[in-house]
Amino acid sequence: MFQNLQDKLDKALHTLKGKGQITEVNVAETVKEVRRALVDADVSYKVAKDFTNTVKEKALGENVITSLNPSQLMVKIVHDELAKLMGGEVTELKIDNNPSIILVAGLQGSGKTTFSGKLASFLKTKKNKKVLLVAGDVYRPAAINQLQVLGEQIGVDVYADLENKNPVEIAQSAIAQAKQNGNNVIIVDTAGRLAIDEQMMEEIRKVHQTINPTETLFVVDSMTGQDAVNTAKAFNDVLDYNGVVLTKLDGDTRGGAALTIRSVVDKPIKFISTGEKMEALDVFYPERMADRILGMGDVVSLVERAQEQFDEEEAKRLQKKIAKNSFDFDDFLKQIQQIKRMGNMKDLVGMIPGAGKALKDVEVDDNAFKGVEAIIHSMTKVERKNPNIIDNSRKKRIAAGSGTSLQEVNQLLKQFSEMGKMMKFMNSANGKKMMETMSKNMPAGGGGFPGMPKM
Structure with a gap:
């Protein structure tokens, strides 16, 4: 979403970074690049000019030049003005009448x-x-x-x-x-x-x-x-x-x-x-x-989407399975389907701070799980419940049945094994202690992430 605009604004705002001295000239150059980025994004020239004039005025008024973190302060000013340009506050749909x-x-x-x-x-x-x-x-x-x-x-x-x-x-x-x-x-x-x-x-x-x-x-x-x-x-x-x-x-x-x-x-x-x-x-x-x-992501929307798909009873069932170290490929498949219901993958990645930029040249689409699902569906019920029994001959059969390579099957089995070890640790005394510390540091009212048991 808005990848080109994001890239150009990021480049424009980075012109202040690494400068030995911040001056009105530096700020003017940054503002000019921001205006260019907006016009390239098909924003009308008048709107772009008014926007950047306001940004420049506020930047000089808030002493960006003498700030300890001029680039960060500049990003904040641009952020606040962008939000204001798009309306400032959320406007709910009015559905009070009957009908x-x-x-x-x-x-x-x-x-x-x-x-x-x-x-x-x-x-x-x-x-x-x-x-x-x-x-x-x-x-x-x-x-x-x-x-x-x-x-x-x-x-x-x-x-x-x-x-x-x-x-x-x-x-x-x-x-x-x-x-x-x-x-x-x-x-x-x-x-x-x-x-x-x-x-x-x-x-x-x-x-x-x-x-x-x-x-x-x-x-x-x-x-x-x-x-x-x-x-x-x-x-x-x-x-x-x-x-x-x-x-x-x-x-x-x-x-x-x-x-x-x-x-x-x-x-x-x-x-x-x-x-x-x-x-x-x-x-x-x-x-x-x-x-x-x-490029700051949108964690709030990401958590809200996860909560919409979150099934409390399913979470309790999973917690018990993790505690018994019996999380299997059927459980893994359910988690994948839950993620897919949250929306298209490209949009979800854009909600994770920094992920959009880090994966800029990586093709992210709704087929991201296609190979993994095909491999799991090619396993027998017994193999899904007990991945440890999957030997080399079974791997070859699974690869042939899923249209994937032996290397891809091995990679999934290795990742699943590592995930199992991590889950086992999270359920241990040390893991719970670490989760408690993280939970305390979460924003007030956040309540943790869906599926995460309260310690």
């Missing part, structure tokens, strides 16, 4: 239908809402079918009327049905449209005016950069929407939309989407995004 109506609008191909499904899943699982999805795209039958498939996948009702071509009537009928069935959130997916298409824009204005939604969300394909910002303004002139959703942030995104859109339309970014999976939707936190853009 609450959410209208989803955007350009063709921006990812509205997929987002509608993700939002329905988010509200069902995290907010305990009974959601109704409404297929309001009367021009694209595939969109209706897609929404029905997504609804079935996440266990949410979908209202569709294939015979009716009037989106206003469809929305009204759906709301009436939702009230009868006790749905407390209605998500209306609409047809994609071009901002220059006056007829289509008038149509969505009528839908908006008729149903009077609690929230209107504008979905932006973040890969379209500055064009997305321009269309966001055009849509806002018609709908006066409540918030923005940035989709496809897992692609080759330069970051311009995320950094510019708030200052142009004065509307908060409420959600970001980072993949095709229904779980790949996050509430937008400007502070956390500033952390990630500056």
Whole structure:
């Protein structure tokens, strides 16, 4: 996410490091490089210039020149201003009405239908809402079918009327049905449209005016950069929407939309989407995004995702197995599947401080565990329970069955053995003592990591 921008900002801010003497000239050079990095990331020149002027003013005002750690202070100033540029504070979705109506609008191909499904899943699982999805795209039958498939996948009702071509009537009928069935959130997916298409824009204005939604969300394909910002303004002139959703942030995104859109339309970014999976939707936190853009990771979001997948009963079962030194490959496979449910691997790696930079040239994707899973699936039940019985002939059979090499099988068995030794140590008196010390040093309210037993 924003890898190019991250690299360029890192390079720009490093110009202060190693300088024998920090001067106003050094600061001006750094600020100039920061501005260049932002413009290269498709941030409008005016926004980039205003941003860097503020950074320069604050840098000189906070005495970066005489600071003991000028580069660190400069990073902090840039971080705080980035967070402010993106909205400063998180803006929650308003779903207090009964029912609450959410209208989803955007350009063709921006990812509205997929987002509608993700939002329905988010509200069902995290907010305990009974959601109704409404297929309001009367021009694209595939969109209706897609929404029905997504609804079935996440266990949410979908209202569709294939015979009716009037989106206003469809929305009204759906709301009436939702009230009868006790749905407390209605998500209306609409047809994609071009901002220059006056007829289509008038149509969505009528839908908006008729149903009077609690929230209107504008979905932006973040890969379209500055064009997305321009269309966001055009849509806002018609709908006066409540918030923005940035989709496809897992692609080759330069970051311009995320950094510019708030200052142009004065509307908060409420959600970001980072993949095709229904779980790949996050509430937008400007502070956390500033952390990630500056390569500081996002440990809070990482822990939150882990906690969502965390099963307390499973953790207790694992703890007992570790205590008995009987953790096996079936347990290992379950842990891999739990990690995969947290989201795409590239996004998860970006949440670990320093990992994105360290693994910059390493291809990280959702197939990272593919070879490991294939090897485990090629083992017999007995071999998974008792890895020690896997001799050379068994290794050859496992390698052939999994489409991997003997070397890869040996490597996995060695890593598993080392992990077993580490788990055994963690369960020992010395290991528990070490964990207690680490737990005390964790941030207040952190509560440790999911699956980690309290000592």
